[in-house]
Amino acid sequence: xxxxxxxxxxxxxxxxxxxxxxxxxxxxxxxxxxxxxxxxxxxxxxxxxxxxxxxxxxxxxxxxxxxxxxxxxxxxxxxxxxxxxxxxxxxxxxxxxxxxxxxxxxxxxxxxxxxxxxxxxxxxxxxxxxxxxxxxxxxxxxxxxxxxxxxxxxxxxxxxxxxxxxxxxxxxxxxxxxxxxxxxxxxxxxxxxxxxxxxxxxxxxxxxxxxxxxxxxxxxxxxxxxxxxxxxxxxxxxxxxxxxxxxxxx
Amino acid sequence: xxxxxxxxxxxxxxxxxxxxxxxxxxxxxxxxxxxxxxxxxxxxxxxxxxxxxxxxxxxxxxxxxxxxxxxxxxxxxxxxxxxxxxxxxxxxxxxxxxxxxxxxxxxxxxxxxxxxxxxxxxxxxxxxxxxxxxxxxxxxxxxxxxxxxxxxxxxxxxxxxxxxxxxxxxxxxxxxxxxxxxxxxxxxxxxxxxxxxxxxxxxxxxxxxxxxxxxxxxxxxxxxxxxxxxxxxxxxxx
Numbered sequence: 066x067x068x069x070x071x072x073x074x075x076x077x078x079x080x081x082x083x084x085x086x087x088x089x090x091x092x093x094x095x096x097x098x099x100x101x102x103x104x105x106x107x108x109x110x111x112x113x114x115x116x117x118x119x120x121x122x123x124x125x126x127x128x129x130x131x132x133x134x135x136x137x138x139x140x141x142x143x144x145x146x147x148x149x150x151x152x153x154x155x156x157x158x159x160x161x162x163x164x165x166x167x168x169x170x171x172x173x174x175x176x177x178x179x180x181x182x183x184x185x186x187x188x189x190x191x192x193x194x195x196x197x198x199x200x201x202x203x204x205x206x207x208x209x210x211x212x213x214x215x216x217x218x219x220x221x222x223x224x225x226x227x228x229x230x231x232x233x234x235x236x237x238x239x240x241x242x243x244x245x246x247x248x249x250x251x252x253x254x255x256x257x258x259x260x261x262x263x264x265x266x267x268x269x270x271x272x273x274x275x276x277x278x279x280x281x282x283x284x285x286x287x288x289x290x291x292x293x294x295x296x297x298x299x300x301x302x303x304x305x306x307x308x309x310x311x312x313x314x315x
Numbered sequence: 316x317x318x319x320x321x322x323x324x325x326x327x328x329x330x331x332x333x334x335x336x337x338x339x340x341x342x343x344x345x346x347x348x349x350x351x352x353x354x355x356x357x358x359x360x361x362x363x364x365x366x367x368x369x370x371x372x373x374x375x376x377x378x379x380x381x382x383x384x385x386x387x388x389x390x391x392x393x394x395x396x397x398x399x400x401x402x403x404x405x406x407x408x409x410x411x412x413x414x415x416x417x418x419x420x421x422x423x424x425x426x427x428x429x430x431x432x433x434x435x436x437x438x439x440x441x442x443x444x445x446x447x448x449x450x451x452x453x454x455x456x457x458x459x460x461x462x463x464x465x466x467x468x469x470x471x472x473x474x475x476x477x478x479x480x481x482x483x484x485x486x487x488x489x490x491x492x493x494x495x496x497x498x499x500x501x502x503x504x505x506x507x508x509x510x511x512x513x514x515x516x517x518x519x520x521x522x523x524x525x526x527x528x529x530x531x532x533x534x535x536x537x538x539x540x541x542x543x544x545x546x547x548x549x550x551x552x553x
Contacts (some may be wrong), residue, residue, distance in 0.1 A: 116454050145456040155451035159469050168465060169455035221455065 069094040069225060069256045070115065074124035076280075077110055084110045086280030088124070094224075097257040099267035102277035103303060108260035109152075111277070112227040115258070116149045128225070145173060148218030149193075149227040152234050154210040156202040158219070162189065163198045166217045174221070188216040192246055208239030215246055225256045232263055264307055268292050276300045320547030324514075333518035335508045340518050342504035346490045349418075349500070353490075354425040354483070365437035366463060382434075382469055389431030392462035398424040402496040421493035429486050436478050477543055480536040484529050491525075501525075 070092040077085040084107045091097050113119045115126055117133065117140040126134045131256045133143045156165050162300055163185050170181035189198055192212045202210055211231055218226060228247065232240045244266050250257060261267050267274055268288045275285040276297065284297040295301045367375070367382045389397070402421035406414075413419070444467050452462040494503035501521050508517035 113450075118450050118454060140453075140456055141456045144454055149454045151447065151451065153447060155447045157451070157466055157470075159473065169457060172465065173456040173462050217455070231507065 066156070067094055068092070068127075069096070069129065070258075071127040071130070072115075072124065073127070075121050075126060076123035077107075077114055077119060077121055079278065083280055085114070087119075088280070088286060089280055090275065090282055092256060092258065094256055095252075095254050095269055096272045097251050097259070099259045099261055099271040100276045100277055101261065101264065101267055101291075102168060102283075103305075107259075107278055107280055108276040109229050112149065112229050112258060112260055115225075115226055116147050118149070131312075136149070141173070145169075145221050146223055147225045147227065148221060149222035149229060150211070150214050150218050150231050152230040154207070154214045154234070156210055156214055161199050161201055162194065162205070162213050165213060166220050167200070169217070169221055184220055189213070189222055191249075192216055206239060207235045208242045211235065211243045211314060212246055215243075219250075223255070225258065226250065228259045228261070230260050230262065232261070251286060264292070264304075269302050276303065278303070320408050326515050326519050328514055328516040331508070331512055331514045332520050335505070335517040338508065339501050339504055339517065339524060342499055343501040343521075345498060345500040346487075349422050349490045349493060349498075350487055353422050353429070353486070356426045357429045357433055357486070360426070361433035361437050362468075363384050364430065364434035365441055366468075368434070368438055369441050369463075371459070379451060386431040386434055389428050390435075392428075392541055394425070394428050394489060395495065397428055398492055398496060400424070401427070402493070417496045418493070418498045421496050421498065425486070425489065425493060426463070429482065429489075433479065436475050436482060437471065439478075440475035441467055443474055444470045474543070477536055477540040480532065480539060484532045484536065487532070490524060 068091045072088050072090050075085055075088040076083070084105075088107075088111060100111065102108055110119060114121050114134075121134050124134075125128055125132050128143065128146065129230040132138075133140075156170070160168065163182065163211070166188060167176075167178070167181035170176040170184060171178060177186070186195070186198065188206075192215070194212060194216070196208060197209060199207055199215075202213070205213065215226075215228075215231075231247075232243050235243065241265070246261070247259070248264075248270060250312035259267065259271070271288050273285060274288045276283045276291060276295075276299070278297075278299040284295060284300045291300065292304065295304060302308060364382045364386065368386075369408050370379060398421055401424035402417045405420045405423075406417055410413075448466055448470070449462055452466040453459070457465065491500065491502040494500050497503075499505075499507070501524060505517040505521040509515055
């Protein structure tokens with residue numbers, strides 16, 4: 066297995082609030098890794114640092130063994146290789162679904178309008194959204210909007226896809242359709258990183274699970290090991306609370 | 316106590332009105348012209364100023380400083396003072412015809428002042444677009460100028476059309492200030508007619524012509540604002 070992403074002692078704080086203290090981990094090509102932990106444990110910040118939406122204070126991040134956090138590096142070519150899907154979808158409300166997907170294709174990759182349209186049509190068809198292609202985002206349900214957001218990120222054919230609590234803003238009955246899309250992505254060769262509160266899903270889909278607490282990796286391993294035999298007391302405590310809240314069967 | 320017939324004679328004299336009205340309308344064409352050629356300049360300059368003020372690159376700090384100083388000065392100086400200073404002052408330094416026309420420099424002064432106000436409207440619009448939209452665009456590899464052009468500006472402009480119309484109504488009236496440095500537009504024409512007969516009816520006539528334009532524009536702006544509120548806001552609470 067070769068390392069797709071390597072994080073070396075990554076630290077990030079916002080003012081006095083040190084969200085990430087010292088994060089070191091390696092993720093292999095094609096691997097699916099879920100980040101779990103309490104709210105505020107730094108899951109989202111970590112993903113935003115990997116996409117370079119936040120600059121790390123300390124440490125480094127390597128993509129294919131090349132540092133992407135070096136000062137003065139143009140972030141745009143790197144972002145094309147690392148897609149991100151947000152909790153709140155963040156579709157462009159003034160553009161049709163088609164244009165949401167083709168914007169980066171024509172403007173960033175310089176693709177012709179016809180080629181971009183074909184790519185968008187194929188992707189949206191794959192996610193069952195063909196009939197929405199000329200609609201605007203506010204006409205779609207949350208689940209449909211999130212599937213469009215995934216298609217928009219995938220259009221650039223990224224090597225790594227970051228999914229930042231993508232079902233947290235959805236009504237419960239809409240979660241399934243979005244998770245089905247993620248299931249479909251697994252095994253396609255893309256490296257998936259998820260920040261999630263869906264413990265059952267994390268357990269099902271992940272190759273490895275990473276538990277974040279106090280700005281460090283408290284525990285990382287196979288889903289079976291993390292969910293059934295956690296060794297770190299913080300993981301044990303967190304999982305007990307999750308089970309008590311009914312979000313994971315014990 | 317002035318008697319009613321004297322008030323009527325001085326302000327609402329039918330003969331004076333019918334004499335002046337065509338002359339006023341003719342002069343008003345110049346107001347419309349000034350409005351028409353300053354507006355595109357104002358909108359373009361304002362968008363440029365608003366974008367410059369929203370840049371984040373450290374290297375562009377001098378540009379930011381310049382546009383902040385520009386808007387502060389333009390908004391801080393009375394319009395009429397600026398029109399005098401530029402409209403009389405610049406032709407006075409010895410420019411050749413036609414560049415010594417107070418009409419040109421008066422329009423420039425008006426445009427400079429209004430571009431600062433309108434830039435603030437655009438800036439408010441740009442800042443009202445949520446940061447997550449910028450994050451989404453940047454995460455797709457769009458540069459910051461592509462993000463501004465394709466994602467931020469189109470949303471910002473849509474939101475500021477109603478307040479923008481407000482400024483345009485205001486500009487439509489302030490065009491008359493240019494009369495103070497010479498050009499015979501409607502206000503000056505009214506002054507000439509007033510002096511001729513020592514009668515104020517021409518000013519009332521000029522006011523009527525302004526109102527015929529500004530009231531429909533104001534109603535239209537209100538309608539736009541209401542529509543925008545209905546579209547974006549929650550349903551009305553009693």
